[in-house]
Amino acid sequence: MKNPRSQKVLSPGLRMIALGGGTGLSALLRGLKEHVVRRSDHQPTPERPITDLVAIVTVTDDGGSSGRLRREHRVLPPGDIRNCMVALSQDEPLLSSLFQYRFKAGRGLRGHNFGNLFLAALTHVTGDFAEAVRVSSKVLAVRGRIFPSTTSNVHLVATLANGKRVSGETRISRSKLPIHKIEMSSLSVHPLPAAVEAIRQADLILLGPGSLYTSVIPNLLILEIARAIERSKAPRVYIANLMTQPGETTHYTLCDHLRAIRQHVPGRVVDAVVANSKPVSDEVARRYRAQGAEPVRIDADQILRSKVRLITGDLLEEHGVIRHNSAVLARLLLGEFLFPARRR
DSSP: OOOGGGGOOOOSSEEEEEEEOHHHHHHHHHHHHTTBOOTTTOSOOSSOOEEEEEEEEOOOOOSHHHHHHHHHHOOOOOHHHHHHHHHHBOSOHHHHHHHHOBOOSSTTTTTOBHHHHHHHHHHHHHSOHHHHHHHHHHHTTBSSEEEESOSSOOOEEEEETTSOEEESHHHHHHOOSOEEEEEESOSOOOOOHHHHHHHHHOSEEEEOSSOIIIIIHHHHTSHHHHHHHHHOOSOEEEEOOSBOOTTTSTTOBHHHHHHHHHHHOSSOOOSEEEEEOSOOOHHHHHHHHHTTOOBOBOOHHHHHHTTOEEEEEOOEEEESEEEEOHHHHHHHHHHHHTOGGGGO
8 A cells, every 4th residue: 555645746836855964975966956946937847846945964974074173173073064065056166165175285184175164164154054054055056045054063873783883983984794773972962953844845856866874774773864754745855875785784685774764763654665776897897895784775665665655766777886867866755756647
């Protein structure tokens, strides 16, 4: 039996929420951006039906440039948010390149991205990280809104299969043992009220793609966010990763990903799952297999038994590395949930 929410025909003027982090969320936003109403259009069109695109981004990164800024300047990690801003920016190649520019030399500068430094400086100027994100988004002419999932300075704690506890996203990602449970370092973590309100008003809620335990689930560990998604009458869609992640999701099937989400969130937050059906080329598959990664296997029977709608498509793009095809993914989502009649 299909969940009626996953079949909902949405009215023109789509309000869409995407939650996650890392390169997966950026790829999703890059495709959706092309369907956001232009200011000059004023009204949604069949080609551009999205009137409000909101990204809610996890802020638990503690590695690289983001980790250094977090430790040295006590600001929230800006890296994932910077990537989302660039992905949602309008045709501003110079500004996008500037925000992604990484310093290759210079004491104290080497390894930092300009966008990370800009966000860190603006946080100190405004006294508020969320305000720094808002102002930076204006500079990049972002087509949408971006919120950190919380402004609390928290980190992740994982309990591994052997009972050992590991703190910090970087150490968790490097662990080779299966993850039994992931949690926040503090119980008093609250989201921005504007982010919760955006979820309440959403016509479509997207989770992922991204690292299951360090990008997707962390947003759902924030009680007010999880409750808002659980209570929403909008379709709630999990966008599956293309490959397993060594350590985090080794040998995980698609159903294993959904099971992990259910184990960490008390209520139901997924009505449908979108997964790739296009095979990975042999050469690329061998390279990923050598690193301990493999394509996520779609165990369709178990998915359907869990009363989750399964949607598949040729979503794979290979350019040395494997990524979601942003344009194809965006069109599939709009076709399935905004204009489902067109796909019959």
